[in-house]
Amino acid sequence: MKKVLILFGGNCTEHYVSCKSCKEIIDNIDTKLFTYEVAGIDFDNNWYKFNDDLSYLENGNWKEANIYKIDNIVEYLKKFDVVFPITHGTYGEDGRLQGLLELFNIKFVGCKTLASAIGMDKEMSKIIFKDLDIPIVPYIVLNEKDKIKSILKEVEYPVIVKPANGGSSIGINKANNKKELEKSIKEARCCDRKIIIEDFIKARELEVAVLQKGNEIICSNPGEIKSANEFYDYNAKYENADSYTKMATDLPVYIVNQIKEYAKKVFINLNCSGYARIDFFYDEKNEKILINEINTIPGFTPISMFPKLMKTENISYQDLITILINNA
């Protein structure tokens, strides 16, 4: 039996989403095939073995549970055949954790260092998407030292302002005028020093799940986000019960094929491993597809799109976990 370490948490805004994804993996991992341990990383980058009731993960208060500090992290990691990092966000998804694992020859689920780093940085991803001839949303980058004033002149409202490195819509706002833009920049700066300002796209939001199974690359049909809010902000994603996701079954076949082709192209050319969720905008009126982003550790919570999309490919949650671990 393979010995697996399921790793969650981390020092980032998506910490609590990671706790929920982790609980779901524990609930579904095939214990006939794998033995496992669970470890959490706290906001100070301390690592702990977690061995307690899963409600602590559900509620995010796992530091109050039965935990044991791991002093020698590398020695600990080496005990396992495979590490499954479900560590969404900076540090855990952006190549830093992946670099540590690669450095010590530890097998793990998901993209390697470079694909993770590019996938996390929204500017770098756009550069690659553009190079692959995949249409992107027009954008401006605001670096730490850039003068806001000169950039303000270039902006045509409304725009979306986002931290270049982030996730779960944290620090993302729509700005309709200069005042809102300045406020949004300030908010995004709390998450990252580099900021992306994009044209606000009024379009349908479609997501595709890509899974590697041996030499085969499985690409799901697109699922659709039906956001309760004007855009899929944190509240709409995780708190507002009026948001929902569904399969986008009404799309013209050529649009479905085009989206899937783009998703596969990104996965292959970015040299992704394991899995990724690739997100698009579909402007129905102009029949235009734009790529938004790639997620190299997609959400695995009960409401997350990736496992749902895989189910439509006849891959159960349990099989999905098995494929990911065996593919590491």
Ligand SMILES: Nc1ncnc2c1ncn2[C@@H]1O[C@H](COP(=O)(O)OP(=O)(O)O)[C@@H](O)[C@H]1O
């Ligand atoms: N250019 C845009 N126009 C309109 N809405 C956008 C745009 N970019 C992002 N959004 C909205 O914000 C959400 C989060 O943005 P995204 O770039 O996916 O960041 P995250 O990594 O936090 O998910 C998207 O799901 C979408 O609803």
Ligand SMILES: [Mg+2]
């Ligand atoms: Mg997103």
